[in-house]
Amino acid sequence: MSTTTTATTTKLWGGGKSPFDVEYGKLMMWYFLMSDALTFGAFLISYGTIRFSTNGWPDPNKVFKSYPFAAEGVNAPLVFVSIMTFILIVSSVTMVLAVQAGKEMKKKAVAINLILTIIGGIAFLSCQAWEWNHLHSEGAWWGMNPFLNADGSASSTNFTNYFFTITGFHGFHVLSGVVINIVMLIMTLTDQFEKRGHYLMIEKAGLYWHFVDLVWVFVFTCFYLI
Amino acid sequence: MSHTATHEDHSAEVRKEVTKVTIILSVLTVIELALGFYMMGIEAAGTRLLIKGTIVILMLAKAFYIVAYFMHLKHEVKNLIMTVCVPLCIFFWFITAFLIDGNSFRNLRNTYDPHFKEQSTIKVEKKEVEHKEAKEEKVEKKEGLQLDAPRTAD
Numbered sequence: 288m289s290t291t292t293t294a295t296t297t298k299l300w301g302g303g304k305s306p307f308d309v310e311y312g313k314l315m316m317w318y319f320l321m322s323d324a325l326t327f328g329a330f331l332i333s334y335g336t337i338r339f340s341t342n343g344w345p346d347p348n349k350v351f352k353s354y355p356f357a358a359e360g361v362n363a364p365l366v367f368v369s370i371m372t373f374i375l376i377v378s379s380v381t382m383v384l385a386v387q388a389g390k391e392m393k394k395k396a397v398a399i400n401l402i403l404t405i406i407g408g409i410a411f412l413s414c415q416a417w418e419w420n421h422l423h424s425e426g427a428w429w430g431m432n433p434f435l436n437a438d439g440s441a442s443s444t445n446f447t448n449y450f451f452t453i454t455g456f457h458g459f460h461v462l463s464g465v466v467i468n469i470v471m472l473i474m475t476l477t478d479q480f481e482k483r484g485h486y487l488m489i490e491k492a493g494l495y496w497h498f499v500d501l502v503w504v505f506v507f508t509c510f511y512l513i
Numbered sequence: 514m515s516h517t518a519t520h521e522d523h524s525a526e527v528r529k530e531v532t533k534v535t536i537i538l539s540v541l542t543v544i545e546l547a548l549g550f551y552m553m554g555i556e557a558a559g560t561r562l563l564i565k566g567t568i569v570i571l572m573l574a575k576a577f578y579i580v581a582y583f584m585h586l587k588h589e590v591k592n593l594i595m596t597v598c599v600p601l602c603i604f605f606w607f608i609t610a611f612l613i614d615g616n617s618f619r620n621l622r623n624t625y626d627p628h629f630k631e632q633s634t635i636k637v638e639k640k641e642v643e644h645k646e647a648k649e650e651k652v653e654k655k656e657g658l659q660l661d662a663p664r665t666a667d
Contacts, residue, residue, distance in 0.1 A: 299592060307593040317597050328604055332611045339615030342623070342633030348553050364553065369546050376542065380535050383583050387527050439636040490585075497583045501576055508572040512549045513565045 316491045320498045323460075327502050330456065331509055334449040343436030345446045347511050350427075350434050355417050368511045371414045372503065378407025379500040382468075386493040389486025394475060397486060401472045404496065408465035415458050419451070427451075450510060457499070457506050464499045467492050534582040541575050 299306040307314050338344055348364035357363065381403040388396035426433035432447040471492045480486045545568055552564045581587035586594055622629040 299590065306590075307596065308590040309593060314593070317593070321597060321600060324601065325603075328607060332607055335608070336611045336615035339612050340618040340622075342619065342629075348549075365546055365549050369542070372542055373539070376535070376538055379579070379583055380531065383531050384528075387524070387531070391524055435637065436633075438633075440633050441635070441637045494584055497579055500583070501579045504572055504575045504579065508545070508568060512545060512568050 310487060312491055313487070313494070316494050320494060323498065324502075327453075327456070327505070330449075330453050331505060334453065334509065337445050337449070341443065341445065343438050343440045343442060345432070345434040345442050346437035349437075350422075350446075351418070351511055353421055365511065367414065367418065368507060371411055372507050374407050374411045374414065375500050375503050378404045378411070379497055381407065382493050382496045386486075386490050389480070389489040392481075392486065394478075394481060397480075397489060398472060398475050401468055401475065401489075405465055405468050405472065408461055408468065408496075412458060412461055412465065415454065415461075419454075422447075422450075453506060454510070457502055460499045460502065464492075464496050467495060530582060534578050537578055538575055541571050541578075545571050 299308070305311070305314065309317075351368060352362050352364045354361070354363060354367040354370075381400045385397050385400035385404060388400060422428075427447045427450075429448055429451050430444050432442055432444045434442060434446065436442045471489055474480060474488065475486075480488065548564050548568055548571075552561060555561055555564070586597065
């Protein structure tokens, strides 16, 4: 047994099988995620460069300080966004469980965890929709920035432009993730994966979903914390 | 039979790992948020920078746990890990070069552009009208949303 393992590891580049030891689709998903990481990286680095090249910047704690159904003029920075962060982490966990259930060929567990993941994704999108709507009602939008710099000087529209572009791009990824997960759920419920004999497709959808969570870790830190 | 047993063992192992990583991610997030709250009351630039640095390190730790365990990369063969991680090393250059460039641009403007320097020292009561004038049409359509903004006739 051990000799076979050694033989296969040394012959990963020997031909006849994938040297990456994963199926084609999963490898391509990884490559797609790398390119997506570069896109998001470029966005965030551009944001960082502009922020480094200006003297003042709005204080996120004074901008993001409200939550739904809050009283007018409430001051609760970081509260709403931490709820959003935890929603996304939890939905990532249910996705891992769905992938694991898929490996064990447990159709019911896959479906339940996928439904939970979809609910998490929709909850996150709803939170983001509320936040955008709230900021817009305060007069913030692309090209409009009602917030002053932290030091009281006049701010440029860079802050709102980057905020709406990057969270919008991320939100669009969440939306596509939810759609992909809904497709996976339909395929699971219609026994497509049972017929194929494997749930490998769920793993690829899972990779995408985790990537969305990963990007949020960076967006959350860059926009709300620092 | 023995095959089924190992399968069940493996499943329990994975679940244990998922629980562990979930707890780690939650704890890291809570620490990040605690640092964020702590930072609100601090004025000193040096301390703020230190806290921000800590938050960035915690962020990278979270990213590692998500990629390594949730995305399963740690358990893949070395070839796959390398083909994903090595190209992303470009970020070391990307981040360093651009942030240094941005910083240098600010220093240059502060040194050679008196207007830029002066702008950042003037305290304003309310948001400048300049940007609103550019968006005049939009503002008017909003009907009373921002009409309280003073209009300068210059």
